[in-house]
Amino acid sequence: MVISNDMASLVAGSSVIRKLFEEGLKMAEAVGKENVYDFSLGNPASPVPKKVKEAINEILAENTDSYVHGYMKNAGFDETRSAIAKYLNTSFDMNYDANDIVMTVGAAGAMNCIFRAILNPGDEVVVFAPYFGEYKNYAANYGGKLVVVPPNIPEFDLNLDELEDKINVNTKCIIINNPNNPSGRIYPKETIEKLNEIVLRAEKNIGHPLYILCDEPYRELAYDGGVVPYIPAIIKNSIYIYSYSKTLSLPGERIGYLALSKEADGYEELIGAIVVANRILGYVNAPSLFQLVIGRCQGVGVDLDFYDRNRKLLYEKLTELGFEVVKPEGAFYLLVKSPFEDEEEFVELGKKQHIIMVSTKTFGCPGYVRIAYCVDYDMIKRSLAAFERLAEECGK
Numbered sequence: 001m002v003i004s005n006d007m008a009s010l011v012a013g014s015s016v017i018r019k020l021f022e023e024g025l026k027m028a029e030a031v032g033k034e035n036v037y038d039f040s041l042g043n044p045a046s047p048v049p050k051k052v053k054e055a056i057n058e059i060l061a062e063n064t065d066s067y068v069h070g071y072m073k074n075a076g077f078d079e080t081r082s083a084i085a086k087y088l089n090t091s092f093d094m095n096y097d098a099n100d101i102v103m104t105v106g107a108a109g110a111m112n113c114i115f116r117a118i119l120n121p122g123d124e125v126v127v128f129a130p131y132f133g134e135y136k137n138y139a140a141n142y143g144g145k146l147v148v149v150p151p152n153i154p155e156f157d158l159n160l161d162e163l164e165d166k167i168n169v170n171t172k173c174i175i176i177n178n179p180n181n182p183s184g185r186i187y188p189k190e191t192i193e194k195l196n197e198i199v200l201r202a203e204k205n206i207g208h209p210l211y212i213l214c215d216e217p218y219r220e221l222a223y224d225g226g227v228v229p230y231i232p233a234i235i236k237n238s239i240y241i242y243s244y245s246k247t248l249s250l251p252g253e254r255i256g257y258l259a260l261s262k263e264a265d266g267y268e269e270l271i272g273a274i275v276v277a278n279r280i281l282g283y284v285n286a287p288s289l290f291q292l293v294i295g296r297c298q299g300v301g302v303d304l305d306f307y308d309r310n311r312k313l314l315y316e317k318l319t320e321l322g323f324e325v326v327k328p329e330g331a332f333y334l335l336v337k338s339p340f341e342d343e344e345e346f347v348e349l350g351k352k353q354h355i356i357m358v359s360t361k362t363f364g365c366p367g368y369v370r371i372a373y374c375v376d377y378d379m380i381k382r383s384l385a386a387f388e389r390l391a392e393e394c395g396k
Helices: 005-012 016-031 050-062 078-092 106-118 134-140 189-206 267-280 288-295 304-320 343-352 377-393
Strands: 101-104 124-128 145-149 171-177 211-215 238-243 256-260 333-337 368-372
Touching (some): 050 288, 078 256, 106 171, 106 238, 106 256, 106 267, 134 145, 256 267, 304 377, 343 368, 343 377
Parallel strands (some): 124 171
Antiparallel strands (some): 101 256, 333 368
C-alpha cells in the first residue's frame, strides 16, 4: 500500500454527503436533472451580492497586480483585518484591533490552524451533537480526539446537563456551531451564559484554559427576528471563527477569518502560534483578492428571503404530510425524523423518488435526515409531488 494506514481508513470512510452528491449527478444523467431533487450539499444557490462583484472590479482597477495577487503578512492584509475588527467592535461592542484577526482559508482552515496550535496527541475536543462531521477529522489531523455530548432531543438545545462529565485535564476546547448545522437551532444568550458558568468551573478543576471555538458561518442566516449571541462577549476564552461561504455565497473562494481577544488567557503565545500554523500547514495566506474584497464588504449579506421562503415551503409541506420536522431558526438545513428506526431505510426510499437526503448518523444524531434547502425555489416546488409519494411509501 502506497498511502498511510490513517489515510486508507479515511478514504474508505470518505464523506457520505459527497457520495450522495455524486450519486445525484449520476441519477440526473439517467432521468434528467429536472427530475432529481438533490438536498445533499450545503452549496448556497443564493446569488452573490452585487456589492461583492463591484468590489472585485474596483480592486482590480485601483491596484497593481503585484499587490492584489502577491504575498502579504501570513495573518493577512492589514486593511482587511482592520475593517473586520472595526465591524466586530461596532456590531458586538468588542475591542479588537487588526492584530487580533487572522485571515484564513475558510472556517475549516481556521479550525485546522487552531488545532495545530493547541492540540497535543491525546488531547480532547468536545462537541455537541448534532455536529459537523469533519470536526472529527480536523482534530485527528493533530492527534486530537473528539468527545461527543449526545443530542438534546427534541429541543436540540446544547445538552449542558451532560457536558461537565465530558471535561477532564485532557480537554482543550469545546466547539459551538451557532446556528447549528444540521438542526438549524440558534442557541440563545441564556444557554451561552450557563455554558460560561460550566467553563469557569471546569477551568479551575483542570488547571488550564478551556477554549470555546465559535464556528459561525451561518450567523446572518437567522429567521423570524432570531438573535445569535456573540459568544466572545460572554465567554472570555473564545476564539471566533467566521466564513463568507454562506453569507456571501462564496464557498469556492475559501475565505474566512478568526478573531481572538487580547483578554483571552495565553493571548500572545496563542495568536503567534496560529499565525505560524497558517504558514506551515501550507495555506501560507488566505486568498489575496478575496481578502481585499471582503474588506470592502463588511455587513453585506445575501438576501435572507431567498432562504426563508424555501424554509417555509418545505417545513409546511413536510409537516402537512405527517413528517416530524425540527423547525429551523437559522442556517439552511431541515432536520426530519426518520419514520423508521434505521434512517438509512428512509434515505433509500427517498432515492426511489429521486430525493437525495443525508443521514445524520455521521453528525452524531442517528434517526434523522438532513435536507439542505439552499437550493433553487423551483426545484423545491418540483420536489413536492415526490415528497407526497415518499410519505405514502412511509405510511403517512
